[in-house]
Amino acid sequence: MRTKTYFIQTFGCAMNEYDSERMAAAAESRGFIPCEAASCADLIIYNTCSVREKPQTKISSYLGRARIYKEKNPDIIVGITGCVAQQEGEALLKRFKTVNFVAGTDAVSRMGDIIDKALSGIRFADTGETSGVFSIGEFSRRPSVTAGVTVMKGCENFCSYCIVPFVRGKELSRKPDEILKEVERLADTGVREICFLGQNVNSYGRDLSCETDFSDLLKMADRIPSINRIRFMTSHPKDFSEKMIRTIAECEKVCRYIHLPLQSGSDRILKAMNRKYTLKEYMDKLDLARKIMPDAGFSSDFITGFPGETEDDFNDTLKAVEYAEYEHIFAFNYSPRPGTAAEQMGDTVPDEVKNERLTRLFELHGRISDARLPEFVGTETEVLVTGRKDAGVFTGCNTCGRNVNFISDTDMEPGELARVKITEARRGGFSGVLV
Numbered sequence: 001m002r003t004k005t006y007f008i009q010t011f012g013c014a015m016n017e018y019d020s021e022r023m024a025a026a027a028e029s030r031g032f033i034p035c036e037a038a039s040c041a042d043l044i045i046y047n048t049c050s051v052r053e054k055p056q057t058k059i060s061s062y063l064g065r066a067r068i069y070k071e072k073n074p075d076i077i078v079g080i081t082g083c084v085a086q087q088e089g090e091a092l093l094k095r096f097k098t099v100n101f102v103a104g105t106d107a108v109s110r111m112g113d114i115i116d117k118a119l120s121g122i123r124f125a126d127t128g129e130t131s132g133v134f135s136i137g138e139f140s141r142r143p144s145v146t147a148g149v150t151v152m153k154g155c156e157n158f159c160s161y162c163i164v165p166f167v168r169g170k171e172l173s174r175k176p177d178e179i180l181k182e183v184e185r186l187a188d189t190g191v192r193e194i195c196f197l198g199q200n201v202n203s204y205g206r207d208l209s210c211e212t213d214f215s216d217l218l219k220m221a222d223r224i225p226s227i228n229r230i231r232f233m234t235s236h237p238k239d240f241s242e243k244m245i246r247t248i249a250e251c252e253k254v255c256r257y258i259h260l261p262l263q264s265g266s267d268r269i270l271k272a273m274n275r276k277y278t279l280k281e282y283m284d285k286l287d288l289a290r291k292i293m294p295d296a297g298f299s300s301d302f303i304t305g306f307p308g309e310t311e312d313d314f315n316d317t318l319k320a321v322e323y324a325e326y327e328h329i330f331a332f333n334y335s336p337r338p339g340t341a342a343e344q345m346g347d348t349v350p351d352e353v354k355n356e357r358l359t360r361l362f363e364l365h366g367r368i369s370d371a372r373l374p375e376f377v378g379t380e381t382e383v384l385v386t387g388r389k390d391a392g393v394f395t396g397c398n399t400c401g402r403n404v405n406f407i408s409d410t411d412m413e414p415g416e417l418a419r420v421k422i423t424e425a426r427r428g429g430f431s432g433v434l435v
């Protein structure tokens with residue numbers, strides 16, 4: 001008998017990627033093997049995101065293709081998981097006859113049983129929430145040098161534009177022991193860099209009785225042998241404390257690269273976004289982090305065209321980007337999410353203005369980044385080797401997330417750390433030689 005295959009299409013954030021790995025393990029526990037494309041799969045799972053409009057609208061077009069595959073093979077099972085599944089539940093089953101099951105964000109832990117039920121021919125939606133302690137059992141993962149580890153789920157910040165608190169629910173943290181055991185297991189399988197994941201990792205532990213906060217968790221993980229690097233995302237600026245900054249500075253393995261989403265440089269817009277910090281409060285934290293760690297790098301998210309954003313507000317964002325000298329920025333045009341507070345504010349900035357601002361924002365950041373490039377030439381950077389490009393040429397990533405290709409006479413294995421002297425710096429990455 002032919003072995004059945006599965007394909008998972010993941011949209012959105014690193015936490016969704018992590019959930020997809022858990023679902024892959026569940027599919028494999030039911031005898032499925034991975035395949036390269038939905039067109040050749042017996043089980044197709046779309047792990048959705050509702051943070052922006054595009055991923056949500058993309059689902060309809062993917063399901064259109066799945067309908068064609070299903071016309072050829074009616075036994076194909078199609079599942080929708082993730083935030084859109086949580087939000088829309090049964091409605092998706094009614095709207096798309098192609099769909100066999102809809103499984104919400106908490107249903108990932110039940111995925112094995114969900115697949116069994118779908119295979120038995122039942123169409124259903126499972127959007128039930130798991131209450132109590134947030135726990136993730138052991139699951140097998142693909143061999144890799146880097147891996148994400150979810151430390152908490154949910155968000156209680158209610159930024160006015162964001163749907164996450166409605167679909168991911170209350171903040172719930174995994175117990176530190178469980179997280180550290182997962183990191184140790186990953187280290188045993190060859191993982192050398194971990195990224196702790198959560199909607200707001202700075203809230204980690206507030207719901208636990210053991211009084212471990214995120215700084216404490218970082219310190220504990222820093223002591224795990226064989227792990228060379230620790231990253232984390234995402235930090236809400238309002239909760240990014242001096243204790244966190246000092247912890248990053250003290251921990252040997254925690255990357256001095258901090259993703260701190262500003263979203264807008266205008267206090268008026270920050271207030272409307274319910275971000276709970278001012279530009280000055282944000283920049284004071286960034287300045288303090290730079291004072292304590294002069295080599296630290298930062299990245300940020302921005303939303304262009306938030307309701308009511310004027311040219312002056314947007315210019316404040318440009319000034320903030322100029323000041324912060326971010327390594328990377330991630331920016332998107334605002335799109336209203338149903339059920340959020342910002343939806344009530346209307347979508348007042350025309351699309352062409354949003355697009356034009358987005359372009360200006362990226363152009364400015366590109367110019368600032370390019371102007372800084374010569375500073376890097378001649379400096380040394382630490383690279384986590386991820387592979388070999390050519391004979392004697394290796395590739396990897398430095399602590400600030402820059403791709404680095406380097407020449408080395410010594411053979412290097414994925415996962416090793418290399419000290420590299422930069423000889424050429426381009427926007428797309430650095431080149432160098434092993435020191």
Ligand code: SF4
Nearest residue numbers: 155157158159162164
């Ligand atoms: S912090 Fe704000 S933007 Fe981030 S998940 Fe929570 S509500 Fe959404």
